[in-house]
Amino acid sequence: MPIFRLSPPFLAGANRVTLQMLQVLVALIPAVIAMTFYFGPGVLINVTLAVSVALITEALMLKLRNRPLKPFLSDGSAAVTAVLLALAIPPLSPWWMTVIGVTFAIVFAKHLYGGLGYNPFNPAMIGYVLLLVSFPLEMTTWLPVQSLADQPMGWMSALQLIFTGQFNGLGIDAYSGATPLDAMKTQIVLQQHPEFISSQAMFGMAGGLGWEWINIWFALGGIWLIYRKVISWHVPVAMILALLIISSITTLIDSSISGSPLFHLLSGGTMLGAFFIATDPVSGSTTLKGRIVFGAGVGILTYVIRIWGGYPDGVAFAVILMNMLVPLIDYYTQPRVYGGAAR
Amino acid sequence: MSAPLGDFPGGLKLPGHKKRSTQGPIRKTPISKQLVLPLQQHIGAAAGPIVEVGDKVLKGQRIARAEGHVSVCLHAPSSGVITAIGDHAIPHPSGLSAPCITIETDGEDRWIDRQQIKDFRQHSAHELRQIIRDAGIVGLGGAGFPSFIKLNPGVHHSVETLLINGAECEPYISCDDMLMRERADGILDGVEIMLFALRASRCILAIEDNKPEAIAAMRYALSSRSHLSQTEIVVVPTRYPTGGEKQLIQVVTKKQVPTNKLPIDIGIVCHNPGTAYAVGRAILHGEPLISRVVTVTGTDVTHAGNFETLFGTPIKDLLAFCETRRQPDEPFIQGGPMMGYSLAGDDLPITKTANCILVGVDDVAPPAQPLPCIRCGDCADVCPASLLPQQLYWYSRAKDFDQTRDYNLFDCIECGCCDYVCPSKIPLVSYFRFAKTEIMNQERERHKSDLARQRHESRLERLEREAQEKEERQRQRKAALAATKAAKAKEEDSINTAEAADSVTEEKA
Numbered sequence: 001m002p003i004f005r006l007s008p009p010f011l012a013g014a015n016r017v018t019l020q021m022l023q024v025l026v027a028l029i030p031a032v033i034a035m036t037f038y039f040g041p042g043v044l045i046n047v048t049l050a051v052s053v054a055l056i057t058e059a060l061m062l063k064l065r066n067r068p069l070k071p072f073l074s075d076g077s078a079a080v081t082a083v084l085l086a087l088a089i090p091p092l093s094p095w096w097m098t099v100i101g102v103t104f105a106i107v108f109a110k111h112l113y114g115g116l117g118y119n120p121f122n123p124a125m126i127g128y129v130l131l132l133v134s135f136p137l138e139m140t141t142w143l144p145v146q147s148l149a150d151q152p153m154g155w156m157s158a159l160q161l162i163f164t165g166q167f168n169g170l171g172i173d174a175y176s177g178a179t180p181l182d183a184m185k186t187q188i189v190l191q192q193h194p195e196f197i198s199s200q201a202m203f204g205m206a207g208g209l210g211w212e213w214i215n216i217w218f219a220l221g222g223i224w225l226i227y228r229k230v231i232s233w234h235v236p237v238a239m240i241l242a243l244l245i246i247s248s249i250t251t252l253i254d255s256s257i258s259g260s261p262l263f264h265l266l267s268g269g270t271m272l273g274a275f276f277i278a279t280d281p282v283s284g285s286t287t288l289k290g291r292i293v294f295g296a297g298v299g300i301l302t303y304v305i306r307i308w309g310g311y312p313d314g315v316a317f318a319v320i321l322m323n324m325l326v327p328l329i330d331y332y333t334q335p336r337v338y339g340g341a342a343r
Numbered sequence: 344m345s346a347p348l349g350d351f352p353g354g355l356k357l358p359g360h361k362k363r364s365t366q367g368p369i370r371k372t373p374i375s376k377q378l379v380l381p382l383q384q385h386i387g388a389a390a391g392p393i394v395e396v397g398d399k400v401l402k403g404q405r406i407a408r409a410e411g412h413v414s415v416c417l418h419a420p421s422s423g424v425i426t427a428i429g430d431h432a433i434p435h436p437s438g439l440s441a442p443c444i445t446i447e448t449d450g451e452d453r454w455i456d457r458q459q460i461k462d463f464r465q466h467s468a469h470e471l472r473q474i475i476r477d478a479g480i481v482g483l484g485g486a487g488f489p490s491f492i493k494l495n496p497g498v499h500h501s502v503e504t505l506l507i508n509g510a511e512c513e514p515y516i517s518c519d520d521m522l523m524r525e526r527a528d529g530i531l532d533g534v535e536i537m538l539f540a541l542r543a544s545r546c547i548l549a550i551e552d553n554k555p556e557a558i559a560a561m562r563y564a565l566s567s568r569s570h571l572s573q574t575e576i577v578v579v580p581t582r583y584p585t586g587g588e589k590q591l592i593q594v595v596t597k598k599q600v601p602t603n604k605l606p607i608d609i610g611i612v613c614h615n616p617g618t619a620y621a622v623g624r625a626i627l628h629g630e631p632l633i634s635r636v637v638t639v640t641g642t643d644v645t646h647a648g649n650f651e652t653l654f655g656t657p658i659k660d661l662l663a664f665c666e667t668r669r670q671p672d673e674p675f676i677q678g679g680p681m682m683g684y685s686l687a688g689d690d691l692p693i694t695k696t697a698n699c700i701l702v703g704v705d706d707v708a709p710p711a712q713p714l715p716c717i718r719c720g721d722c723a724d725v726c727p728a729s730l731l732p733q734q735l736y737w738y739s740r741a742k743d744f745d746q747t748r749d750y751n752l753f754d755c756i757e758c759g760c761c762d763y764v765c766p767s768k769i770p771l772v773s774y775f776r777f778a779k780t781e782i783m784n785q786e787r788e789r790h791k792s793d794l795a796r797q798r799h800e801s802r803l804e805r806l807e808r809e810a811q812e813k814e815e816r817q818r819q820r821k822a823a824l825a826a827t828k829a830a831k832a833k834e835e836d837s838i839n840t841a842e843a844a845d846s847v848t849e850e851k852a
Contacts, residue, residue, distance in 0.1 A: 006674075007773045009681040009759030010701075011357065011514065012708030015766040017717060071712060117715030117767075232720070281719040286733055288723075330734070337751045338351070338589060338728040339602040 017116075021076030023230045027221035028083060028276065034217045035087065038145045038210035040153025042091035045162055046098055047083055053102045054082035061111040077116050081105055084124035084276060088269060088316070089131060090142045092161050092172050097138055101127035121323045122283045125316040132316065140312070141176035145210035148201060149175065180208025181268045182312040184259045194259045207266030215271040222275020231281075234288055236274040238295030239302075240265060246303045258307050268306075273298065273315035283323045289333035290326075297322040349597035351590045353725040354582045355760050357514050357681075359553055360705060364517045364640040364647045369525055371651045372637075372664055374421050378446045378655030379692040380406070381433045385481040386488045387413030392444055398425045401455040403631050406444055409476060415489045416479045420633040420653035423448040434658070434677055434691040436684040443692070446655065457629030468494075468540040471626060475540075478625035479632045479695075483617035484508060484519075484586075485678060487696040490618050494540040496607065502543040503610035506595060507534060507619055509550040509557065510579060510586035513679030516699040518636040519616050521649040523550065523557035527564035530616050532623030534574060541612055545573035548616075549595050553581040583681065584758040588613045590727050602754060617698075637661065637693060641675075642703030643668040652693050658700060659689035669702050676701040681759040714767035722761035722771060728754045732761040732771050739778035744785065747778045755779075 035043045058078040062069050082102050089101065105127030113119045132139045146153060153175070160167040161175065178186070180202055187197045197203070204212045225231045247261040264270065269277070278284065278298045285294040298318045305314025383389035390407035400406060400419040407417035423446045431443035463471060476491040496502045507530070511519040523530060534546055550558050561576050568574075579585055579594050589600050592611055600606050606613055617635060624630040633654060640647040645666035652661055662669065669675065676683045677697055722732035730751055738746040752775060761771045 006685055006710075007770055007776075008678075008683055008685075008757075009762050009772070010676055010683070010685070010704050010708055011680045011706055011759075011763060012768070013355075013706075013763045013765075015721065015764050016768075017714050017766045020719070020766055068712075071714060075714060077717075115715065117717045232724075282717050284718070286718050286720040286723060287731065288720075291720075330731075334731060334750070335352075335723070335729040337602070337730060337754050338593075339599045339604070340751060340754065 017075045017077070020230050021080050023225060023228055024080050024276065025076065025083060027225045027230075028087070028218075030221055031214055031217040031272070032083075032087065034210075034214045035091070038214065039091040039143045040146060040158055041155045042143070042153065042158040042162060043087070045158055046086040046089065046091060046093060049095060049098050049162075050082035050086035050102045051079050053099050054078040054106055057103050057106040058111075061107060061115075065111060065115065067115065072116060075116060078106060078110075081110070081123045081127075084272070085127045087272060088124065088128045090139065090176070092141075092143060092158065092175065093131075093138060094165060094172075095163050097131055097135060100134075101131045104130050117282055119282055120326070122277060122280050122319050125277060125319045128316045129320060132311065138172075140178070140182060141172060142179045142182075143175060144177040144202060145208075148209070177202075179268065179312060180211055180263075181306065184263070184267075185306070185312045188257060193256055194263075195255075198259060198263065203263075206260065206262040211268070212266040215266040218271035218275055222271065222279075225275065225279075231275070231279040232288070232291060234291035235279045235284065235295035235298075238292040239274045239278055239299035240270075242296040242299030243270065243303055244299075246300050250303075250307065264303060264306065268313040269315040270302070273302065273319065277315065278319055278322070283319075283326065285326050285329045285333070287330055287333040287335060289335070290329045293329050293333060294322050294326065297325065348577070348579060348595065349593050351585075351593045351727050352729050353723075353727045353760060354584060354590070355725055355763060356581075357583045357763075358705070359581070360515045360640070361517045361520065361553070363644075364515070364638050364649060365520060365556075367648050369521050369636055369649045369651055372653065372656055372661055374448050374450065374452060374653060375656045375660045376448060377426075377657070378420055378423070378448060378653060379431050379657065380417055380420070380444045380446070380655040381431070381692065381694060382407055382417065382442045382444065384417070384487060384654070384695040385415055386486065387411070387415075389442065390414060390417045392428050392442075394425050394428075394444065396425050396428055399423075400425060400446065401453050403455045403457065403633060405477070405631070406446075413489055413492065415481055415491070416477050416631070417444070418479055418631040418633050419446055420655055421446070421448045422451050422453040432688065432691055434686055434694060434697065436686070438687065459629045460626050463536055463626050464539060468542070471536060471540050475622055475625055477631070478621070480618065480621045480625060481632070481695050482615055483621065483635055483695065483698070484615035485682075485696055485698055487694075490614065490622065493607075493612055493614065494537060494622075496541050496543075496612075500607050501610065502541040502607060502612050503545065504596065504612075505534070505537055505541055505543045505546040506592065506606075506611055506613045507546065507548040507616055508586055508588065508591055508613050509548055509554075509561075509616045510591055511554070512551060512581070512583045512586035513681050514583075515640050515701055515704075516638050516679050517640070518638045518649050518698050520554045520557050521638075522620060522636050523554070523616055524560045526620055527557075527560040529620045529623050530561070531564050531568060531571065531574075531619075532627055533619030533621065534623075535568075535571065536622050536626050537614060537619060538574075543612070545575075546571070547595055548574065548576045549579050549591055550576060551581040551585060552578050583760065584727055584756070587727060587756050587758060589756065602751070632695065635693075635695065635697070637697055638699040639665045639702075640699070641667075641701045642705055644702050654694060655692045657689070658686075658691050658693060661693060661700065662689060662702065667702050673702075676704070680704050681763070682757060708762075708768075711768045713765075713769040716767055716769060719766060721764045721766065725760040725764050727758060727760065728756060730755055732775075735778070736769060736771050736774050739774040742778075742781070744778060744782050747775075748782065752778055752782070 062072050105123040109123035109126035110119045157167040226233050244261050247264045250258050285291050301318035302314040388411040391410045392407045394406045401422045404419045405416050406419050409416050426447045427445040430440040433441045472491040472494050480490045481487040598609050621632050636649050637652045638649050674685045674687045676685050734750050755775050757772050759772050
């Protein structure tokens with residue numbers, strides 16, 4: 001006996017929230033492997049810890065809010081938030097930072113606004129920004145890529161550094177170093193020319209050593225998501241083009257204040273942001289034109305913060321600032337309805 | 344000759360599932376013992392019965408007449424005796440009953456005298472429309488709007504194009520497909536009459552490319568009618584909802600019907616091939632509309648196919664004829680799987696708008712608990728009207744009906760594409776129907792209260808006017824009284840003076 005809903009349509013497509021979230025996680029796998037290759041197992045420890053904390057927090061919040069556990073725990077959205085946050089923070093972040101960031105993201109940025117579908121801001125980025133403004137030191141101490149490191153990073157050392165803060169009597173600072181974006185920014189302030197800076201060992205062909213490959217893998221994962229129709233091309237393309245255009249213009253006018261356009265595309269969180277963070281449907285724009293405006297806004301703000309702001313990378317702030325504009329963007333970018341006058 | 348096709352935004356490629364019901368020819372459903380004919384099988388006013396219980400009727404005899412302008416007649420689908428005129432369950436999603444005429448058939452299936460018109464061009468368009476109206480013809484695509492109205496260009500419009508909508512885009516349904524395959528000539532008969540009645544210059548017969556047999560049959564039939572040089576068959580890509588009137592117009596002519604306007608406002612009139620066929624039968628053969636082709640299909644139907652079925656035939660008889668694995672009281676779908684509605688109970692008659700009876704769907708939508716909207720925008724991507732269903736949902740849910748109108752709720756054609764793709768399985772169309780109904784109710788209430796207020800205000804005005812008039816009358820009367828009094832007093836005065844003068848004179852005397 002077929003049991004169907006009482007109202008049409010009686011046909012259902014295969015699209016499911018859970019399926020979309022799972023595909024996002026799958027698309028992140030190549031980049032996670034690349035990050036582990038360049039920065040050691042700390043990346044995987046962060047991801048595991050973040051996902052565990054996210055699921056526990058999600059379950060607790062659902063319980064507190066009297067929501068059914070199964071449909072919401074299995075939708076995969078908490079895991080996606082956790083993984084994105086874990087990939088955005090330094091690979092040897094102390095465990096409590098991960099816990100604070102993820103908990104804040106799930107509790108404050110998601111559930112206090114009403115849970116899945118109701119959060120105006122990207123939860124992962126809210127968690128990230130909280131950590132960035134609260135613990136600036138820890139958040140800016142990244143690792144050099146493994147090939148440049150004095151000490152190779154193993155599972156034991158990563159675990160001990162994350163959970164106890166030291167290994168063999170050495171603290172995290174013994175291992176850590178600035179990111180290429182950070183190095184670029186501080187050395188430009190010291191009147192070094194970007195071309196000279198990028199000839200240093202920590203820089204690769206175009207972006208930071210290792211970072212460029214990580215960005216490429218994020219981009220490839222994202223392109224697969226577009227191919228799978230999980231995300232649309234509008235936001236990533238708009239963000240990348242906007243970043244490319246504004247950095248090209250700046251470089252043409254004054255090449256001493258900014259790294260090359262390609263450096264900006266392949267450094268820091270550009271591709272992670274373009275394909276995985278700015279494409280969050282809940283906190284982003286829903287109209288096609290709106291998505292282009294939104295993506296372009298994120299790209300421009302990212303660059304502005306990187307060059308003229310106080311932080312080496314600007315993706316998180318850019319996304320949150322554009323999140324605020326979403327209702328406005330959506331309102332003014334409504335498509336022309338069939339038979340209707342142009343808006 | 345054929346111009347490049349237009350396109351509409353969104354839409355879906357759906358699995359057709361049409362093969363199941365197109366394996367054999369159209370078969371005739373046996374005459375049921377009892378036929379139940381709802382008086383309202385069309386949009387507009389219900390027909391008024393002109394027979395009484397106990398009357399003997401012949402096949403094709405008129406049993407109810409059109410009431411008012413937007414209405415059509417109703418005919419006995421077979422010969423027999425009227426056994427009841429009263430409420431009976433009708434195939435409507437509400438499950439309500441409505442006035443019906445019940446005929447006990449005698450099995451003789453004896454026709455009335457049929458008035459055949461050999462050369463319809465000898466008649467005026469008005470006469471033809473009247474015959475079409477008297478024949479009870481309504482749009483057989485599913486909406487059931489009286490066809491004679493849509494064959495009247497009126498004085499303010501001129502119709503350039505008659506568009507025959509043979510797209511039949513909804514999965515499972517194949518009644519138009521089979522009709523075009525088997526009765527292409529009959530359809531063209533109707534097309535000629537429609538072109539004549541509309542004074543239209545050309546006809547486009549649009550068929551989706553998943554119906555090669557129908558396309559071939561129509562092309563063949565058309566090739567032998569050289570005088571139909573302005574009629575062309577346009578093959579359109581198979582995509583749901585191409586068969587939506589507005590969407591098809593956009594595909595075929597690249598024009599859009601402006602909001603709150605009708606296709607006729609841009610010189611186009613759209614009819615279903617089944618309607619064209621019925622028009623041909625009515626004019627050339629004198630047969631009123633008493634049957635239609637119904638697709639019976641679905642995973643639970645053993646002998647799926649298309650059946651020429653008399654109106655009033657109980658659906659259970661039709662299903663029994665096709666043999667189904669359906670349990671008694673199991674719900675089934677009338678119409679397609681995207682826009683049809685589920686019916687419970689099968690003691691319901693086949694009506695003029697019943698194009699398909701669907702028992703069992705392949706990719707059935709289970710009654711799932713919807714998740715919250717994640718604003719993914721997939722719904723907007725597939726919306727053929729370029730609406731923003733997620734915004735409409737948001738405002739419908741919040742009962743913010745002003746905002747829903749601002750987001751063009753009434754341009755929604757309820758095709759169900761948004762529901763189909765929604766990853767959260769939200770019944771979006773149900774929300775939109777709810778919002779539309781609420782707005783229309785509010786409007787009706789507002790209209791009613793406006794009328795009441797006007798009535799109240801005019802009453803107050805009248806009372807005041809009456810009071811004023813009364814006062815005025817009183818004032819006048821008082822004034823008149825005062826005047827007469829004054830006059831009297833004057834008179835008395837003068838009398839007095841006269842008397843006084845008299846007495847003086849008397850004294851003097």
